[in-house]
Amino acid sequence: MKQIKHWQDPLSAVLGLWLLCSPWVLGFAEQNTPTVNAVVFGIALIATAIGATFVPRAWEEWTEGAIGVWLIVSPWALAFETLRNPMMSTVLTGIAVLVLALWVLATDKDYMGWRAAH
Secondary structure (H helix, E strand, O other): OOOOOOOHHHHHHHHHHHHHHHHHHOOOOOOHHHHHHHHHHHHHHHHHHHHHHHOOOHHHHHHHHHHHHHHHHHHHHOOOOOOHHHHHHHHHHHHHHHHHHHHHHHHOHHHOHHHHHO
16 A cells, blocks of 8 residues: 555545534534535545545645635635634634645645746
8 A cells, every 4th residue: 555645635635524514513504605615615625635645746735725725715705704613614624724735835845846946
C-alpha cells in the first residue's frame, strides 16, 4: 500500500464528512440554503481530499483552499449568517480546511516550484 504523502488530506476528507453531516447533527437540515451549501461542498471536499490523498497534486490543494475560502464567506454570500449553528460550523470548517491546504502548499517541496516561477 502506498504511504500517504500528506496527513492533512485525510483530515480534510473527515472535515468534508463533517460538513456533509452537519445539517442533521446540528439540527439545521430544515434550512435549505445552508444545508445545500454544506452537502454540496462537503461532497466536493471529500472528493478532492480523497483524490489528494491517493494521487497528490498541487491543484488539489489549491482546490481545497478555494473550498475553504468559500466556506468562510458563504454564510454572508448566501445570507445565512444569522443562523448560528450553520454559520459557525461552515466558517470554522472553512478555516480548518484553508489552513490545512495552505500548510501542505507551504511545506511540500514538490509544490514549491510555483513560488520560484512567480
